[in-house]
Amino acid sequence: MTLRDRLGDTSHIRGPIEDNRSLKDLVWFRVGGPAEILFQPADEADLQAFLKILPQDVPVTVIGLGSNLLIRDGGISGVVIRLSVRGFGGTEALSPTRIGAGAAIPDKFLAAKALELGLSGFAFYHGIPGGLGGALTMNAGAHGSETAERVVEVRGVTRDGEVMTLPVGELGYSYRHSAPPPGFIFTSAVLEGIPADKESISEAMKAVTEHREASQPIKARTGGSTFKNPPGHSAWKLIDAAGCRGFRIGDAQVSEMHCNFLINTGEATAHDVELLGETVRARVYETSGIRLDWEIKRLGAFVPGAEVEPFLGK
Numbered sequence: 001m002t003l004r005d006r007l008g009d010t011s012h013i014r015g016p017i018e019d020n021r022s023l024k025d026l027v028w029f030r031v032g033g034p035a036e037i038l039f040q041p042a043d044e045a046d047l048q049a050f051l052k053i054l055p056q057d058v059p060v061t062v063i064g065l066g067s068n069l070l071i072r073d074g075g076i077s078g079v080v081i082r083l084s085v086r087g088f089g090g091t092e093a094l095s096p097t098r099i100g101a102g103a104a105i106p107d108k109f110l111a112a113k114a115l116e117l118g119l120s121g122f123a124f125y126h127g128i129p130g131g132l133g134g135a136l137t138m139n140a141g142a143h144g145s146e147t148a149e150r151v152v153e154v155r156g157v158t159r160d161g162e163v164m165t166l167p168v169g170e171l172g173y174s175y176r177h178s179a180p181p182p183g184f185i186f187t188s189a190v191l192e193g194i195p196a197d198k199e200s201i202s203e204a205m206k207a208v209t210e211h212r213e214a215s216q217p218i219k220a221r222t223g224g225s226t227f228k229n230p231p232g233h234s235a236w237k238l239i240d241a242a243g244c245r246g247f248r249i250g251d252a253q254v255s256e257m258h259c260n261f262l263i264n265t266g267e268a269t270a271h272d273v274e275l276l277g278e279t280v281r282a283r284v285y286e287t288s289g290i291r292l293d294w295e296i297k298r299l300g301a302f303v304p305g306a307e308v309e310p311f312l313g314k
């Protein structure tokens with residue numbers, strides 16, 4: 001019996017359910033295999049209804065705008081859920097300092113909304129190419145600010161299809177990390193800003209753009225910063241010192257411009273990208289004794305026979 005058959009009657013589900021759906025066009029790297037099923041809920045009630053009919057043993061994976069993801073070439077079994085901007089991309093002013101925002105809103109639009117409302121503290125989002133759900137998961141940040149500082153509370157749906165609201169203190173935030181309850185899908189958040197004049201906010205956003213254009217391959221097929229900065233170190237400096245700038249495997253390359261970015265220069269596979277990343281980790285360890293940890297989330301299965309062994313088994 002196929003997974004689709006196991007879902008039974010889906011006539012009440014409004015969002016599209018697609019079988020064996022390629023995910024390449026949904027991730028920045030443009031690599032990787034398909035989802036067994038891709039479901040894009042129309043809204044929160046649709047997401048709840050779908051999760052209620054989905055058998056409990058079926059794995060669920062959520063993706064946002066795919067700017068921090070490496071999906072392996074064997075694809076993702078079970079269901080992949082992607083929130084649509086139409087159903088989850090709204091924003092509203094809740095008070096003079098608070099914004100309510102759907103989890104699919106692109107970070108850039110969130111920064112623009114904060115500017116419109118005269119709220120500072122969101123300019124760093126102007127340069128992050130993901131959506132709010134990804135930012136809430138990754139505790140995305142830049143220029144000395146991070147998501148956890150702006151969050152008041154989040155709303156989401158559990159694996160059982162129940163809606164739950166959680167205050168920021170229950171999200172286990174640390175550097176590029178969160179720990180919501182297992183299976184929790186963020187659907188919206190309440191965020192708090194600091195009233196400020198629009199000109200200074202606009203200047204801060206402009207500075208973010210200028211910094212990005214000068215220092216990052218922002219138009220490349222990439223997943224952003226590949227590794228977390230180890231305490232007291234910059235990942236890019238360690239990678240540079242290990243002689244990895246520009247190093248390539250197939251069409252996967254360590255960016256010449258910013259060597260904590262891996263890029264797909266053409267027809268790279270996810271295998272090429274992951275092997276390159278593990279090779280960089282090994283070389284950095286050899287030269288500095290420091291272990292780099294992946295910031296990019298690697299999802300899905302290897303093609304059998306083409307596994308990438310993790311560096312030193314970790």
Ligand SMILES: Cc1cc2nc3c(=O)[nH]c(=O)nc-3n(C[C@H](O)[C@H](O)[C@H](O)COP(=O)(O)OP(=O)(O)OC[C@H]3O[C@@H](n4cnc5c(N)ncnc54)[C@H](O)[C@@H]3O)c2cc1C
Nearest residue numbers: 064065066067068130131133134135137140141142186224
């Ligand atoms: C050019 C470039 C520059 C970047 N610069 C920065 C930077 O300065 N700072 C920074 O922090 N990051 C940066 N990134 C990385 C990335 O943009 C962020 O991590 C971003 O927050 C990811 O959001 P996303 O919507 O793309 O999430 P995805 O990459 O799709 O997913 C990331 C993680 O979030 C989970 N997720 C997504 N949505 C939900 C949801 N609704 N509910 C539950 N889980 C969810 C996914 O399961 C996955 O684990 C950069 C990336 C690129 C390509």
